[in-house]
Amino acid sequence: MKKLTAVLVFVLLAGAAFAQKDSLAFDENNKYIYYQVVQQPGLAVDTLFNRALYFFKTAYPKSALKLDAVDRDKGSLTGSGSFLVSKKSLLTSHEDGSVTFTMRIDIKEGKYRYWLTDFVFNPYQRNRYNAYESIPGIYIPLEKPEGKIEKKDLAAYLNGVLTSSRKIGEKLKEYMTKVSAIKKDVGVKKISTKDW
């Protein structure tokens, strides 16, 4: 019984450690950052760089993510984008606002790193057509919510930022792993029922 309890404790610890893997952090300037380093052994800088470039150009519509700057000598690419955040409940869900961000990818031999930062919140409001739209002119850096965003709301928005950052990271990983896998032009397989 004691051994079984010990096993359960370790399972829980392993789970907790895994849950912390995709956390937001503060960078050296005290700005929220989602930062990852990914090993990609055996792949040349050029290959990884071209895949990252392809990611910026095709992974999302330009309204969601666009390429701003490329420095092939330094192996870095920088872009900017936005995603929606909301406070979700059991039955209702609508956009509370959008969060803009900048994204940078640095390439080295056999590995790359990326981060999302400069998270700025733009609140949405209900319009007359029952759609939620941006309130123009209100832009709040998530590091400076004091007096502008309530604590409970901020926690929900940060969770949204983390979820969206993780999704972007996962999509980048797909592109960086194998470009051909991105082009999902898989036709329907033909099978002959005559010979078996």
Add this chain to the structure above:
Amino acid sequence: MKKRFLLCTVLAASLATFKATAATMPADTGKTAAPAADPPLVFSGSVDTYYKADFSGHSNIPTSFANENNSVSIGMIDLALKKKVGKAAFVGELSFGPRSDQSIPTSGYHIQNLYVSYDVTDKFNLTAGYMATFVGYEVISPAGNFNYSTSYLFTSGPFQNAGFKATYAFSDKVSLMAGIFNNQWNYYSSLNAAKTGSGDVSTFGAQLMVAPVKGWTAYLNLVTGSYSGTEFDLTTAYQITNAFKLGVNAATFSAPNNGGGFEGVALYPQIAVSPIVTFGLRGEYFKVKDNGGDVKAITVTSNIKAGPLTVIPEVRFDTKSDAFGAAFTDSNGMATNHASQFVLAAVYAF
């Protein structure tokens, strides 16, 4: 032996996971991801209730909604569904209550919005159905307004327009909408369509949106038709700082067959003193054409937010000319040109 092996395996897995995490992450804030799953159907709405006290002891101010005096009364329950799959979307919004009844001319009809839309491209959208009007600053839903009482301009203009419209966005800063709508405002069917089948879709509407600088949007609206008349409307709002916003609404309406009309202007300065409390003023001048008199109204409103609940205390002072049609009377029942009221409302939006 098996248990020991299992224990060792779990321990090794735990350490490996922790090591991978520690190698890639800077200082942790402890925020972890919430499970993300977009609901297939978005459900939202609001309910509102209020208490009104006219200082004369009886109702005077004739603008839309919140009419019962010295009564804890209700506005409406508003329930909206919307869904978008790919480029196609729909919105259906139902409402029940006195505010709903006063906003819809057809008895027993409880629809505020019912339309379908399709994004032909990223910049070009087509929409058809029964929609809240594109004209004016204020709206029917209490969750969409800052003030709880409504302006004379809102009360006199269209509430809904049923029709078909196309919107093209030239850029983030300029877009143009043009459409054809039923000949009569507010109704879901055109005039006489139900009785004779001879209604027509003859009202033309257009809206030019410009956003000259960040935080400033302006809408120039036109709705014109031989049955309902012609209204030009300018609605604009400028979020000058994160705390201060200024809105302006100006309109002129000409009824068909030289039947008079109205014109007016309203200013909406608002200042947020905290994430919870915002103060706002509405100053309006409204004139009925052809010597129908005028009225000036000052409304001081606060929005106090507690999550999805907004508490709205409001005081309002109206002063009219002798020729203005509404009859104001004082506490003795004598005619007067002044009316004032206090409203305490609560709006819960979800």
